[in-house]
Amino acid sequence: MPSPVRVIVVGAGSRGETYSDYASIHPERMQVVGIADPRSFARSKLQKRHKVADENTFDDWSCVAEREKFADAVFICTPDRLHKDPAVALAKKGYHILLEKPMAVTLEDCREIAEACIQSGVILTVCHVLRYDPVISKIKTLIDCGVVGDVIHIQHLEPVGFYHFAHSFVRGNWRNEAESSFALLAKSCHDLDLIHHWAGGRRCIKVSSFGSLSHFRKENKPRGAANRCLDCSVESNCPYSAKKIYLDRVKEGWVRWPVSVICSNSVPDIESVTEALKTGPYGRCVYECDNDVCSNQVVNMEFEGGLTASFTMVAFTEEICERKTSICGSRGELSYNGKEISVFDFLTQTSTKHTVHKNVPGAFNSGGHGVADYHLVDAFISAVASEDPLLIQLGPKETLASHRLVFEAERARLENRVVFCETDHD
Numbered sequence: 365m366p367s368p369v370r371v372i373v374v375g376a377g378s379r380g381e382t383y384s385d386y387a388s389i390h391p392e393r394m395q396v397v398g399i400a401d402p403r404s405f406a407r408s409k410l411q412k413r414h415k416v417a418d419e420n421t422f423d424d425w426s427c428v429a430e431r432e433k434f435a436d437a438v439f440i441c442t443p444d445r446l447h448k449d450p451a452v453a454l455a456k457k458g459y460h461i462l463l464e465k466p467m468a469v470t471l472e473d474c475r476e477i478a479e480a481c482i483q484s485g486v487i488l489t490v491c492h493v494l495r496y497d498p499v500i501s502k503i504k505t506l507i508d509c510g511v512v513g514d515v516i517h518i519q520h521l522e523p524v525g526f527y528h529f530a531h532s533f534v535r536g537n538w539r540n541e542a543e544s545s546f547a548l549l550a551k552s553c554h555d556l557d558l559i560h561h562w563a564g565g566r567r568c569i570k571v572s573s574f575g576s577l578s579h580f581r582k583e584n585k586p587r588g589a590a591n592r593c594l595d596c597s598v599e600s601n602c603p604y605s606a607k608k609i610y611l612d613r614v615k616e617g618w619v620r621w622p623v624s625v626i627c628s629n630s631v632p633d634i635e636s637v638t639e640a641l642k643t644g645p646y647g648r649c650v651y652e653c654d655n656d657v658c659s660n661q662v663v664n665m666e667f668e669g670g671l672t673a674s675f676t677m678v679a680f681t682e683e684i685c686e687r688k689t690s691i692c693g694s695r696g697e698l699s700y701n702g703k704e705i706s707v708f709d710f711l712t713q714t715s716t717k718h719t720v721h722k723n724v725p726g727a728f729n730s731g732g733h734g735v736a737d738y739h740l741v742d743a744f745i746s747a748v749a750s751e752d753p754l755l756i757q758l759g760p761k762e763t764l765a766s767h768r769l770v771f772e773a774e775r776a777r778l779e780n781r782v783v784f785c786e787t788d789h790d
Contacts, residue, residue, distance in 0.1 A: 378624065
């Protein structure tokens with residue numbers, strides 16, 4: 365039996381912890397042998413779970429780069445602005461790279477990562493996890509089988525979810541572009557990658573985009589509201605109350621996301637969550653934060669051959685990230701409501717529903733895009749074990765192309781114009 369793929373986790377937060385769970389389910393296939401994270405609690409938690417030796421735990425990824433190569437691959441799950449340097453340095457050391465999305469926060473840095481991986485001959489998998497969702501894979505298969513004929517138009521919606529947006533993009537790590545990245549890149553590079561994927565290799569010719577930060581502004585703060593939810597006399601009337609989003613949940617026994625995120629230095633319980641809301645960023649009034657990223661954005665695209673596509677990201681929804689898709693073709697229409705696929709055939713005027721098996725082992729089956737997370741890591745580990753990059757959904761060049769589309773869309777929004785991709789890209 366082949367040896368398990370040895371992995372170093374760089375960034376032991378929510379994503380690093382999730383991806384490394386694969387080793388707990390399949391120890392014969394993957395082993396966590398190193399951890400790098402500046403936070404002692406997160407580092408120790410993952411070290412204990414995977415029984416990593418003290419000499420292989422570090423408070424900085426650069427310590428890994430300085431050592432002789434002692435693993436096969438690295439999972440880079442650092443904050444967005446800290447992707448490029450470890451990805452480039454560790455690729456040059458010969459490590460295969462699983463890199464949390466987005467690839468990087470500038471197109472130049474994305475290019476540098478892709479080039480380093482190509483030149484070093486290592487596998488690069490950027491975590492466009494939606495591509496690995498069995499339902500999304502089924503959509504691509506149906507398109508390729510011609511069930512809708514020639515694809516004419518793609519309409520795709522990402523409903524972020526009202527409290528998800530408040531958590532991540534108003535109070536949380538992705539609230540401020542200077543500290544992280546713009547919302548389209550941080551949240552929706554997944555989705556533009558899917559549109560690029562469904563376009564079947566056709567190049568995007570031009571793109572426009574519109575969007576802004578709505579509602580989560582100081583001028584919309586309710587009369588009498590305090591700067592922190594635990595001190596607020598009108599909190600009970602606010603849907604974005606931190607007390608409702610975090611404290612009420614932990615009182616009911618819920619300690620997973622988003623509660624787990626706000627207690628990065630301790631186990632989430634009533635006391636630690638209360639303290640985090642009293643003193644930390646997640647207890648702030650949503651109308652008194654330093655957020656500046658778009659809460660709603662539309663992107664319109666034209667691809668070769670006349671294919672058009674429209675993408676919408678909006679914060680203010682009941683559903684959380686349950687994407688909705690309509691793909692209109694010359695022979696039929698494919699609809700996806702976040703749960704199942706339906707194809708209407710123009711010739712027979714009948715609808716066919718397509719369901720897909722989505723069960724996976726362990727905690728990956730507990731919701732969110734966990735099923736896709738599992739298949740992503742499974743594909744990466746398989747590719748590394750067999751040294752076959754064709755086992756992953758997309759490599760450096762295609763990843764770079766879909767990221768370029770995101771940067772061009774944001775440039776179109778900022779410059780209030782149509783960007784012609786062929787001649788205008790950097």
